[in-house]
Amino acid sequence: MKTSGNTILVTGGGSGIGLALAQRWHDAGNTVIVTGRNAAKLDAAIAGRANMSAMTLDVTDANAIAAFAKEVIAKFPGLNILVNNAGVMMYEAAGARRDLTDAETTVITNILGPIRLTDALVDHLAAQDGSAIVNVTSGLAFVPLPKAPTYSATKAAMHSYSVALRVQLEGKVEVIELAPPAVRTELTPGQSARENYMPLDEFADEVMALFAREPTPVEILVQNVLPLRNAEANGNLPAVLGMLAAL
Template identity: 60%
Template structure:
């Protein structure tokens, strides 16, 4: 993936990993559009910067995604990189019947959202030089945290979808998967200061080093996520599940 001179759209750009990725790519000389539900948070991301733009989007509504994609293409016809980063995470108790609103919202945001946005922008991306799609999954796609079952399932599904997408777009659009470990962000309450989680700045620094490699790895894996990514291959899957549950 080319790391300078792109026009990049990043979802979930109002906080956490999305905000820091947007700023780092902007620092490298890219035009960056940050998208998300909350315009004030997006404006905070781009405040005082040149070559950055904020565009709100509600990815829960298919028609809103199509309209948003049309607006992005109209205003930024050189768009050539999409980074699907938006996500939500909820704890769930599966031991009794419950309302499924949070589970359904998680599926829409974490899985249907990227699928809808890729579908709306793939024709645009295929016409652009140096086009790329980056899907942000999670180490929990490979080893589940049993308290957040729907989140884990959506990230596992997005990993699988990314593999298929990479194969089908081979030769026209580069497809990369970014796999974070537990990072100190605002994804869940208290997570930004939680002991044992990877500091956000350290995570982003390692990620950007990996993006600068040539060729770009098809999976961006910081050292801390390797234990989860290769747990099944290396024969410690059950141990990893137990460790996550205990933590």
């Protein structure tokens, strides 16, 4: 993946990891479009930045995704990189029958959202030079956080989807998976203040350095996520799962 001269669409780009990476890509000489549901956050994200634009999008709405894809291609015909970053994470008590609204929202947002948006844009991307799809998953794709079972499952699903998509799009569109560790964002309440989580700026800087490698790794993995990514291969999965269960 080229580091500059791209037109990059970042979903969930108004805050957290999406915002940090979108602004770094913009600083590196790319045209960047950020999407999200909160227009005020999007406006703040692009303030004072030429060649950085904001468009609202609810990735849980299939019709909105279809309309958005047509609009973004019309406005930005050079669009060549899609970053599926938008996502939600909710803790769930799954040990007894419950209201499944949170679980269903998580699946729609974290799995169907990126699948639908990828489908809406894949033909366009395949016709562009230097095109890529970046799917943001999680270290929890490899070892689940027991108190966030549906979130962990959606990220495992997107890891698998990325592997399969990479095979189908070989020679047409590069498919890259970015799997963050626990990072100080507002993904869950109070997360941005947790001392044992990776500082956002430190994470984003390491990610950008990995994207700059040639060839670009198919998995963008900062050092902090490697214990999760490699837990099963190293025979450490029970121990790591136990550690996560104690959180």
